Amino acid sequence: WTFAVLAAFSISSCQSPIAVKLDETGIIPIPTSIAPSSGGFEITSNSSIQLIGSGEDLARVGGYLADRLRPATGYELPVSADNGDLILELTPGAASEKYTIEISDEHVKISSTSAAGLYYGMQTLIKALPVEIENTSVVDIDWTIGNGKIEDQPEFSYRGSMLDVARHFISLEDVKHYIDQMGSLKLNYLHLHLSDDQGWRIEIKSWPKLTEIGGKTEVGGTEGGFYSQEDYKEIVKYAADRFITVVPEIDMPGHTNAALASYAELNPGVNLPDGDFATLKEGQIDFDILDKNPQPAELYTGIEVGFSTFATNKEVTYTFVEDVIKELVELTPGPYIHIGGDESHVTEKDDYIYFVERVQEIVTKYGKTSIGWDEIATAKLVPGSVAQFWALEENAMLAKEQGNQILMSPAKRAYLDMQYDSTSRIGLHWAAYIELDDSYNWDPATYADGINKSDILGVEAPLWTETITNRADIEYMAFPRLAALAEVSWSSTERRNWDDFKKRIAMQGKRWDISGIDFYRSPKVDW
Numbered sequence: 001w002t003f004a005v006l007a008a009f010s011i012s013s014c015q016s017p018i019a020v021k022l023d024e025t026g027i028i029p030i031p032t033s034i035a036p037s038s039g040g041f042e043i044t045s046n047s048s049i050q051l052i053g054s055g056e057d058l059a060r061v062g063g064y065l066a067d068r069l070r071p072a073t074g075y076e077l078p079v080s081a082d083n084g085d086l087i088l089e090l091t092p093g094a095a096s097e098k099y100t101i102e103i104s105d106e107h108v109k110i111s112s113t114s115a116a117g118l119y120y121g122m123q124t125l126i127k128a129l130p131v132e133i134e135n136t137s138v139v140d141i142d143w144t145i146g147n148g149k150i151e152d153q154p155e156f157s158y159r160g161s162m163l164d165v166a167r168h169f170i171s172l173e174d175v176k177h178y179i180d181q182m183g184s185l186k187l188n189y190l191h192l193h194l195s196d197d198q199g200w201r202i203e204i205k206s207w208p209k210l211t212e213i214g215g216k217t218e219v220g221g222t223e224g225g226f227y228s229q230e231d232y233k234e235i236v237k238y239a240a241d242r243f244i245t246v247v248p249e250i251d252m253p254g255h256t257n258a259a260l261a262s263y264a265e266l267n268p269g270v271n272l273p274d275g276d277f278a279t280l281k282e283g284q285i286d287f288d289i290l291d292k293n294p295q296p297a298e299l300y301t302g303i304e305v306g307f308s309t310f311a312t313n314k315e316v317t318y319t320f321v322e323d324v325i326k327e328l329v330e331l332t333p334g335p336y337i338h339i340g341g342d343e344s345h346v347t348e349k350d351d352y353i354y355f356v357e358r359v360q361e362i363v364t365k366y367g368k369t370s371i372g373w374d375e376i377a378t379a380k381l382v383p384g385s386v387a388q389f390w391a392l393e394e395n396a397m398l399a400k401e402q403g404n405q406i407l408m409s410p411a412k413r414a415y416l417d418m419q420y421d422s423t424s425r426i427g428l429h430w431a432a433y434i435e436l437d438d439s440y441n442w443d444p445a446t447y448a449d450g451i452n453k454s455d456i457l458g459v460e461a462p463l464w465t466e467t468i469t470n471r472a473d474i475e476y477m478a479f480p481r482l483a484a485l486a487e488v489s490w491s492s493t494e495r496r497n498w499d500d501f502k503k504r505i506a507m508q509g510k511r512w513d514i515s516g517i518d519f520y521r522s523p524k525v526d527w
């Protein structure tokens with residue numbers, strides 16, 4: 001073996017540096033193809049970044065690359081249009097998330113028709129470098145990358161995660177930190193569950209008591225919180241800078257106790273001016289639930305579900321919903337508004353259908369597309385509305401039969417709030433215990449009977465927060481599973497392999513350790 005070492009050493013000193021072969025680095029999600037070749041490229045103090053093409057987004061990605069490489073290398077890495085050995089090239093053509101990376105002795109070149117593609121290429125490049133690149137102070141090693149070519153593009157156009165900021169409020173800083181992690185895994189939709197029985201978390205100027213009252217508490221009775229519209233804009237911008245679109249959710253007509261505690265008139269009842277009934281749809285009044293003077297609901301800090309409902313038969317409810325959606329739309333550059341619709345156990349079936357259909361119309365009126373939990377497919381869906389599959393395959397089928405797409409979040413696989421096993425310190429287990437291999441080993445395109453790849457918009461991993469109160473809890477539940485689910489949504493089934501993922505996630509674990517992310521050390525992995 002001494003010969004081998006000497007040989008490697010002499011090659012490295014005369015030719016190109018020793019680098020880990022390109023296909024033995026821990027890239028997650030696994031790219032479409034990796035073709036390693038001999039030799040390697042080294043980032044040095046003379047390296048610089050060249051941008052080919054134009055636009056703010058390109059400049060931002062160039063800046064990120066420099067910012068990401070600078071702390072651990074200690075190199076200046078100037079960014080310019082003139083020259084450089086780290087090249088980001090925006091190529092002409094219809095914008096797609098696809099990118100290519102070519103690595104040779106002389107340079108690294110990432111090309112794509114979109115800035116998003118270059119951003120994803122940059123994330124791949126980082127993961128192909130030694131894990132020490134995650135350090136925030138200078139590490140004295142050779143910053144080498146094995147030569148070769150990577151071609152990559154995502155399986156699904158919607159690759160998401162959801163944060164439930166209603167059960168426990170999540171601070172602006174923690175949301176941003178989560179967005180950073182999402183970006184590094186090439187996820188591109190952040191769904192924010194902004195309201196539930198336990199809290200209303202987004203300022204609505206026309207209905208201020210929603211946050212004054214409805215935002216006060218959270219599960220367990222601790223102090224709640226909410227995002228002002230300025231805070232929210234900051235989240236949307238921070239996410240957009242990382243090519244992540246925010247999907248705001250107002251869960252209704254059930255899961256609405258916080259709103260019902262804020263405004264008495266939204267509760268089932270008839271304490272409205274007489275004329276109001278004229279606007280009701282025939283047969284909408286269920287006299288059993290009429291209450292002449294509805295009281296506001298009490299604030300709720302438990303974790304039961306399915307006990308609340310808006311009055312679906314009063315016009316004030318729709319005035320309210322329209323006001324809320326209108327303000328949300330003004331804050332939402334993305335295409336989707338999530339209207340919830342799950343577990344409305346105390347809404348009469350007909351009332352539920354009437355409500356969901358009317359609310360979709362309001363979303364359409366403001367130029368957006370509705371997403372709702374799979375139950376919404378029991379109503380007539382507006383063309384383009386998306387049903388988020390979490391529990392019932394028959395609901396997913398109803399959506400498909402109506403010609404609508406499905407977002408895959410099967411609770412048994414994609415829920416980040418499920419315990420890993422019975423000893424997990426936090427989490428629920430009503431759907432399943434979900435170990436890392438369970439979140440990895442499934443195929444969205446064959447998971448639900450009758451639902452095929454073409455019916456699927458994408459995959460989303462929801463983090464419900466009944467038992468999750470701080471950043472450490474978020475990290476323990478989301479990592480490493482979010483990385484597995486990111487690969488499920490980005491990489492093709494043919495490319496995915498658990499034994500291979502196990503090796504790569506162990507390398508990712510070293511990166512998380514360096515970045516101070518306290519992930520769950522699954523016994524399934526040799527960390």
Ligand code: TNX
Nearest residue numbers: 305342343373390417428464
């Ligand atoms: C079911 S998933 C819910 C949520 C809970 C979650 C806990 C869904 C659409 N509804 O209200 O937070 O289970 O796992």
